[in-house]
Amino acid sequence: MTANAPAAWEASSDAKTQGLRSDLDLLLYIRHFENALLELFSAGELHGTTHTCLGQEHVPVALASLLRAEDFLFSNHRGHGHYLSRFRDGAGLLAEIMGREGGVCHGVGGSQHLLREGFLSTGVQGESLPVATGVALHLKRHHPGAVSIAFIGDGTWGEGAVYEALNMAALWELPVVVVVENNGIAQSTPTTQHMAGTVAGRAAAFGLPHRRIDTPDVEEMRRLVRDDLARVRVTNIPVVLEFCVPRLGPHSKGDDTRSPRELAAARTRDWYQYYRDAHPLLVEEIDRTQRAAVHAVVDEVRTRPPARLPTR
Template sequence: MKSLNNAIAEQAIMKGSPNDHDLERMLMIRQYELTILELFSSGHIKGTTHTCIGQEYIPVALNPFIEEEDFVISNHRGHGHYIARYGDAEGLLAEVMGKKGAVCNGIGGSQHIRRDRFISTGVQAEGIAVGTGIAWSYKFKQQDNLVFVYIGDGTFGRGCLYESLNFAGLWNLPMVIVVENNGIAISTHQSYSMSGSIEGRVRGFDLDYMCVHSKDVNEIREQIGGAIDRVRKEFKPLVIECITERVASHSKGDDTRSPEELERVQENYWYNQLKASDTARVERLEEAVRNQMQTLQELVINREGAEWEDYEKRKNK
């Protein structure tokens, strides 16, 4: 078997190199997720959390197409979507830890975030249903805005998704639906749970569709830019299926993949590929990001807990 470094060097998926800003944001998302896993293991985070390690490049590639008045709807694996849009690792870390300065005052936790025109939900397919409603309101009010909805391949097992696709296609709603297809839903491989393809199901509702295999943010933007512009001009929904890998486990430690499969995932990981081809730059930016996250971790962990306002107080304001 080839060594990991040799196998990585032979990969051709990363055809280009992101600029420093994009790479720093990708590394920030990665380091945030690693920090979350460490804090969970040490007992500083309660409840559950799902990391997007391996998929960090997707929201970074999409972010330049998202305007301030556009709505973004995320899911249970949504830390990267939030950080890509706002760069607010501190507020999100405080939220997940239930500390002061939290985005949602510590009430939302890891999965349920609300800020401006961004929401995330841990309920499968709820996001696309809500997004369909928001997109319909945009069209009804003749607003020149889009709704971006992030879902996973596992969401195609939910009936609500098909109702949403049907409604979006019927009314030509201004939606961009990004499917982060990592090929595995919790521990079930797609080949055991899906008959046909995502493309086939999407085209059955007469929606525009495109598939992205690249992990190069510049190449992705070149591929999808024109299609997103058409959605903005013509109000016809677009589904972008991103073929990707989930490097970490589904949640914390629940990974049933074989050692051989995990090795293949590591070989395909954009981080390992880029670090092998551009070592000095990656290490320089990574050190800065790691130091920043360490500072944020120490700052947030020593704060007092977030104070929740009860319903009666909020109702009477």
């Protein structure tokens, strides 16, 4: 920065750097958290199953600063990043997944079924959107300006409940934001083999606006959807936001049926590669810090006793 640079420009530059650092802090924390879960599962320290959001972390990170405390967020089976972006509570989430004391739901919900104020996740495809629609009706009546956000994947469009919910949300003009994390594959079936038409076409069938976002840049993602969210808050007209993302990890645990070539193609779209190329020193610094932070959480949660339901 030169000595005679305008103060406003310098302040703007500093704010941009701080924003980038904040985004990378959360992005890399979620990345290492998910990698740690796969390691813990391989070591036999997790019960049940776990579905990571590797490659999709930038979607909830981009949306986090656009949400309000009174908004309600409905997550899905691949929802650890949604929860961490909302609450920054790695210890509580890991304790829940490991069935240890201090878990979000006392070890009962596990990886997929989390309940916290303004947040609910489910592993049942399509289940969240009808509930999100009902909550949106409540918000419209009692908390004007708040929105109900439902995260779904491309595979969830095969569920009839999704269309019933969208019909009701559009007809009643409810503040529903449908966030589609389209990773191009439903478990082991490519989207091209299970979906005729497009997500945009499905939104158009209900007269709803749709936006397709295909960038790894978090700030650019925010810029693209900021007005869409603001419009829902004022008009109560639902919106469908389709984020095109790669799924870097397996469907769950180690069950990835994709070829090495397909996996390599997915990695070329990883936000990590994008930021590492653009800001190598900053990414290296924050990557090291967040890796250590996650390791510390794992070490601490491991020492906790098994979770017990609270006594009445």
